[in-house]
Amino acid sequence: MYVILEWTRVDLGILLGAQLQLPPLQNRRFVTLRECTVRLIKMAAARLVAGTGSVKLPPVTFVTGNAKKLEEVKVILGNSIPFQSLKLDLPELQGDPEDIAKEKARLAANQVKGPVLVEDTCLCFNALKGLPDLRILHHSYIHVYALLLVILWIHSKWFLQKLGHEGLNNMLMAYEDKSAYAMCIFSFAIGPNSEPITFVGKTAGRIVPARGPNDFGWDPVFQPDGYELTYAEMPKEEKNKISHRSRALALVKSHFAEAGYAFDT
Numbered sequence: 397m398y399v400i401l402e403w404t405r406v407d408l409g410i411l412l413g414a415q416l417q418l419p420p421l422q423n424r425r426f427v428t429l430r431e432c433t434v435r436l437i438k439m440a441a442a443r444l445v446a447g448t449g450s451v452k453l454p455p456v457t458f459v460t461g462n463a464k465k466l467e468e469v470k471v472i473l474g475n476s477i478p479f480q481s482l483k484l485d486l487p488e489l490q491g492d493p494e495d496i497a498k499e500k501a502r503l504a505a506n507q508v509k510g511p512v513l514v515e516d517t518c519l520c521f522n523a524l525k526g527l528p529d530l531r532i533l534h535h536s537y538i539h540v541y542a543l544l545l546v547i548l549w550i551h552s553k554w555f556l557q558k559l560g561h562e563g564l565n566n567m568l569m570a571y572e573d574k575s576a577y578a579m580c581i582f583s584f585a586i587g588p589n590s591e592p593i594t595f596v597g598k599t600a601g602r603i604v605p606a607r608g609p610n611d612f613g614w615d616p617v618f619q620p621d622g623y624e625l626t627y628a629e630m631p632k633e634e635k636n637k638i639s640h641r642s643r644a645l646a647l648v649k650s651h652f653a654e655a656g657y658a659f660d661t
């Protein structure tokens with residue numbers, strides 16, 4: 397039976413963790429008793445196997461073909477997780493965002509033959525009713541698609557390249573609801589044969605006519621809630637404080653801290 401525990405720093409998990417000399421499970425408000433026990437046992441077992449009190453890993457490889465992503469990841473992670481980067485053009489997969497991220501991690505781990513981190517990012521519009529067919533969208537916009545309730549996510553380079561910033565705005569022309577969210581999913585695979593795990597970060601905002609430098613994807617058309625500036629207009633440090641990417645990476649960092657990985661240098 398699952399028992400829901402309110403997760404505080406003085407609860408059962410912390411007490412168990414302290415007994416086992418394990419780091420606390422961070423950033424979790426609720427956790428099942430079963431999940432807590434399984435995690436603690438897994439971490440303890442991994443450390444016993446490693447024989448050193450921590451799990452030893454070769455350096456993590458962050459695989460991306462996008463230099464702008466890499467810039468942000470470097471700044472956000474700082475020295476918290478030692479990693480190297482590798483530019484691989486992985487296929488632009490379609491489907492459920494978490495599945496895409498996991499598949500990317502599998503493909504990357506198979507090539508790297510070691511621990512990898514990948515990410516998949518998408519911009520999701522809340523208003524569009526119906527999946528657009530790009531060819532029709534280009535000519536007569538959205539009239540044909542008024543009936544189905546759908547969240548459209550724009551997660552491929554190809555989509556943005558085809559439509560441009562104006563095209564993204566045009567898609568929402570007939571709708572009052574310009575709300576959207578940016579979503580980033582990191583996936584970590586410890587090696588080629590391990591099941592990848594995912595970490596999701598989201599930032600809510602809306603789609604606006606393009607403003608600011610045009611050097612990173614859809615940044616000029618996304619204005620996060622609570623701000624008068626688009627991502628592109630914000631100083632980088634400001635974007636990194638509230639971005640979908642930094643929120644997902646906060647979870648990645650917590651995971652690494654909980655697992656207590658140590659890295660070969």
Ligand SMILES: O=P(O)(O)OP(=O)(O)OP(=O)(O)OC[C@H]1O[C@@H](n2cnc3c(O)ncnc32)[C@H](O)[C@@H]1O
Nearest residue numbers: 460461462515516517551552553556612613614615
């Ligand atoms: O090799 P990967 O990591 O897949 O790099 P990519 O450029 O293909 O990246 P995605 O598939 O995740 O992203 C799809 C599109 O979203 C854009 N994008 C990703 N993160 C963004 C961000 O923080 N702000 C604006 N655009 C972003 C990116 O430039 C692509 O055009």
Ligand SMILES: [Mg+2]
Nearest residue numbers: 486487488553
């Ligand atoms: Mg991609």
